[in-house]
Amino acid sequence: MKKVFDEVHGYITLNDLETKIVDSPIFQRLRRIKQTSLAYLVYPGAMHTRFSHSLGSFHLSQKIGEKLRQNGILTDEELSVLRISSLLHDIGQFPFSHAIEPLYLQYNISNKVLRSEIIRNDAELEEIFEEYSVNTDKILEIYNGENTFSSIIDSDVDVDRMDYLIRDSRHTGVQLGNLDLDRLIDTISYGEDNNILVLEKGLYSLENFYISRLHMYQAVYYHKTILGYELYLRNIYKQIVDICCSELFDEKYIKKSVNDGSIAYWDDEWIFSKLYEVLSDYNISDNLKMQVKNFLNRNGPKVVFEEVSFDKLTTPLEELVGKLERYGIPREAIFPFEEKIKIIDKNKIKVFSKGKYKMLKDFSNTLLNVVPEYINISRIYVDYKFVNRARDLLS
């Protein structure tokens, strides 16, 4: 048994099996992946890691699981699997997470794909699982949504989101994300078809959860400046990998590196080491060097156009990009972005009131019914040298 102090939840207790998992190289790697990617460039305190977040999610799954166990809904064994699943839910995360992952989706590699690979093929984990007779199929069932308890790990209101909302809020100082987790955990449960079940008296906590999430999207995860740096780093990464090691875009190579354990050193630090190599390598173009320096010295791209709405967007982005190009701004200095972000699926929420579950829409006194279902964001960033020109063109 081991106790680790966590700055959000206090002491977190791991049993021997879990301690060994945490001590393995593939898990230690999570110490070297920041939870909120490049958010620290705007919020200096946001240096926290996937390692801390994984422990935090684990801790919450234990809290929820224990409640279910005491109510006879979960067996001791199922709780044990649930704990490991939450502990390892981010084990396949990419260096700088969302900043890099999109480059890999075209090659059919997501962090979930990597996670399955690691669970199945990491040598040290395999040894540990064998020693403690852990059935990895059970873990994968949870991840694949085949298990009744999958929603605890992956749904609108799961331990992942619970932990990161509160943890990211703490480190960024964006106080919008404050949550009464104890009350939330106390009043929600999970039903079939990924439904969120909530006691009527828990509606406030749930409202706050969804609203906090919306606010964190706006203030952190899709923050103007932060997102610009993510697009910028993505572009730099692509150029570097094309030069140094294009095999990193090969699905087979990635899987091989899971097998031989070398993936344990593919993390934020690895990308930084590549940036530093670029700076000292005579063969690299001045242009790329300049981009790396801009990144390190915080001279990233800037927004020249933005539309954010709960309704449909009205401006066709390509047209604007075209215009900028036509007037002489090089395409590689333009970074367009567009995303439709789901906030809430109201059909998946059932409220327990006066002895039975009802549809959310039958309640006329909850903000959940007025929270928007989506938020749409579109933006154009340009390299800082072209900002004034682009703003003139688009005004």
Add this chain to the structure above:
Amino acid sequence: MKKVFDEVHGYITLNDLETKIVDSPIFQRLRRIKQTSLAYLVYPGAMHTRFSHSLGSFHLSQKIGEKLRQNGILTDEELSVLRISSLLHDIGQFPFSHAIEPLYLQYNISNKVLRSEIIRNDAELEEIFEEYSVNTDKILEIYNGENTFSSIIDSDVDVDRMDYLIRDSRHTGVQLGNLDLDRLIDTISYGEDNNILVLEKGLYSLENFYISRLHMYQAVYYHKTILGYELYLRNIYKQIVDICCSELFDEKYIKKSVNDGSIAYWDDEWIFSKLYEVLSDYNISDNLKMQVKNFLNRNGPKVVFEEVSFDKLTTPLEELVGKLERYGIPREAIFPFEEKIKIIDKNKIKVFSKGKYKMLKDFSNTLLNVVPEYINISRIYVDYKFVNRARDLLS
């Protein structure tokens, strides 16, 4: 100069004038009026007082005022008046505040009326004001909304609400009321006609402010159990005053007690002292004694009917009360309650974006546009002895 430690804001600094005001009997009285009336019967931590809240509001008005002063909007003298106005804004509060005040509205005595009386006629305050050449007319102008800065003391987003939301949240543990006050203060201002002006980047804080307020209404200020005790105490108070000292319902007598200073001892403790007298007085009816004991021992009335909605209410309360009476529940054991509570006046909010103020409705990405304008609450409480019967009748 004096420093007082406040558990919400840290050290609060008072100048000599303000220290003398705080040391006067009429202000010390606020130590003996709890901020949230009977909320402590549900949230044991809610023992905080109007004294603390007054200091807190004062502190916030200084923060906002200082910002305006630095921007040349407020003179040193106006800031000084603003500080005193906020310090004294609750000086006319009733014992147990909202629990008792409604009894007096029919006699044209509100806490605002009392406040003016006290500012004008309290002997010790008068002396202090004279010593420091304070013009009380200026203070009253602020209270009466005649001053440009009145909104800081009394508007949808004023120092009063800012302080009590965060203070009450802290003491009740209702974490819904968390606010980023620093950011809020940094991004709002006040315009003519009591308008709230907000920078676009401050919209999240303002959203959170209104949503927190709505949540605190639901979870504390109109909490089922708490409100029941308020109605119960109101009823007991009325009976006691009718017996012991009906002059307390006489406007002239109240004003006289301001003049002679005896109002400084009319507070929560005074009401408690009356409750204790009732218990030891042989002339008082057993029925009233029993009510007092029920109150002290936390056997208050219980809700047997409730409707809460952002829309119009659908059930006529009188009909239900009539039914209960017809079936034998004594009218004095029935406590009906109905209120339409304003949440937000969207026409009063202007958003500063790209160089000019726009109407709130022109923004498609803020929750303020979906927050309901009102919440309607109706309830029937009955004495705990009749609960089962009443529930049967109304089911």
Add this chain to the structure above:
Amino acid sequence: MKKVFDEVHGYITLNDLETKIVDSPIFQRLRRIKQTSLAYLVYPGAMHTRFSHSLGSFHLSQKIGEKLRQNGILTDEELSVLRISSLLHDIGQFPFSHAIEPLYLQYNISNKVLRSEIIRNDAELEEIFEEYSVNTDKILEIYNGENTFSSIIDSDVDVDRMDYLIRDSRHTGVQLGNLDLDRLIDTISYGEDNNILVLEKGLYSLENFYISRLHMYQAVYYHKTILGYELYLRNIYKQIVDICCSELFDEKYIKKSVNDGSIAYWDDEWIFSKLYEVLSDYNISDNLKMQVKNFLNRNGPKVVFEEVSFDKLTTPLEELVGKLERYGIPREAIFPFEEKIKIIDKNKIKVFSKGKYKMLKDFSNTLLNVVPEYINISRIYVDYKFVNRARDLLS
């Protein structure tokens, strides 16, 4: 089962038996006794009650007890008794606690005596204990130090002190009292003869506990101004009781009021009600009325002499008092105070290091060995009218 939110520990869970105890009049009385007596006159936030503190101590005893239970040291039944004992440990507290209790010690009535009386004879508690087959002898054994687990409720490092240090710190803002309770609970245990057993790695937490306690003595419990008001109120109380109801100094009468349940209304509010009666009673001397007003308006006595030392005191207090009297300050306007306060009993602490328990003095790297064993405080207060004169005389 019931959950109560506590502003220090979060949700506290009570079982049915404990809920009934909390709902009884004698326990509800604790809502009307402030935890830190008159400290709120200096720290406005210190309005918290013995009710909250009792729930908090209960919560901590459950935490410690559960740890011992899991280690097989405590049975389920013993844990149940421990919980009730902690819940009721303050049930015999006096109105305004330490301010009033000293008046009763000469009549052999302490809060511990009252506690035993109440546990044995309160009618409602008796009924509850019977319903749930609670053996009150077991509870009294714990209180009397006859039980192995008595130290959890009453020793240098017990749940009472753990809760109040952290709770009082929170409400007064005296940040000296911050404690890592989780770590403390994790590393200490209790041995025979009321010994505190501590793991070597828990020494820092224990150091901090004792130092915090010392600081809280200096900054709150024996605070210059606060203590003055306690002496002042004690004096007023004595005068009032002599006039209105001298039977309150009769041991038999007090015990009778336990039996008939009327003690449930003997609390801070009761004393306030007496103060308010004094103000409106024509038969009371102007002098006493003035004292009551001084108390209510915060014009208490002031310190004119003080000596505080970890060593022996050097000034004989009586001599100074005599001098003040000789020069015309009336004896009833002089309030001398002298106390030797134990900080730590170093012989009672054993440290577990490298497989065995050792004496504290064998450790050359812990502050516990340099913390003073006692702090001595002596002071003379005089009525505020005589302050200047007294200071001249004693300078």
Add this chain to the structure above:
Amino acid sequence: MKKVFDEVHGYITLNDLETKIVDSPIFQRLRRIKQTSLAYLVYPGAMHTRFSHSLGSFHLSQKIGEKLRQNGILTDEELSVLRISSLLHDIGQFPFSHAIEPLYLQYNISNKVLRSEIIRNDAELEEIFEEYSVNTDKILEIYNGENTFSSIIDSDVDVDRMDYLIRDSRHTGVQLGNLDLDRLIDTISYGEDNNILVLEKGLYSLENFYISRLHMYQAVYYHKTILGYELYLRNIYKQIVDICCSELFDEKYIKKSVNDGSIAYWDDEWIFSKLYEVLSDYNISDNLKMQVKNFLNRNGPKVVFEEVSFDKLTTPLEELVGKLERYGIPREAIFPFEEKIKIIDKNKIKVFSKGKYKMLKDFSNTLLNVVPEYINISRIYVDYKFVNRARDLLS
């Protein structure tokens, strides 16, 4: 003007000059140096950076400076220099700070030497200083202790220590380091000869400051495991630099890299990039590769002997090391450590009491007089492979 949110102090405001300094590459480098070096290997939350700490120290120097300015002790201009001095006080810090710096002391390069070099010779800073007419001599005077206000930046109780104690406490969860900074700042001042002047009523805060510092030494800065990793990384760094770039141990080269700006990329990330290069370089010995992997996977050296005392140490370390060697443990696998750490210089503290400054020793009621002056720590670590053997040999 710019506002940055800090997770410890809230919003920190920078003027235009300071914003430009913060935006320069040499300052951005501080984002890539962790404040507590390798403490995150034990406390996962300790990922905070010298960047945050520099802003925090700056903020505190502004608070203290503003107090002095209002009292007429400091001019506007002096305050401006003080602010910049605190902002830049860590600008010369080494990668992984204390882990690496000792390697450079033999070459006469400390972080203070580097700081002076940077202040004098960094091209971008120079440009900014020129634009705003900043006199760098004034800054260097402060650093060199020649200025009356030097103690604010560098003394036993300076803004550096104030900030890091509270910041490190927050991130490690070591709650021993809680401080009432507001009170401390309010009650201390600085005299000639680096004396700390304190009001008598501020003694508690100062006691807590020194005790917290002692506790943080024990629990974090000289933590058994953390220190082991620092010694281990230091050793790895030395080997790598000897191979890749021994010019990094050349004083002239280091100064050149200040001049050409390349030092802006010499940080924690740079060291990590070297570690990653080692892993992929065929020419590097397996032994060094293994050490790097041990470091990354958290298989560091372990303590086999330890002595910690407020008194003199009794065991000669070399003898033990000799014994280990004689019995076959290779010298390079043994990491001895010995340090005498100053806790407090009691002669430098003067207490203001009853109108004059007195020596600390004249006060018989403060813990400062019993706090030890030094703490001595000696330890032997060995590579984890030799732990059992070494423990046997030394037991």
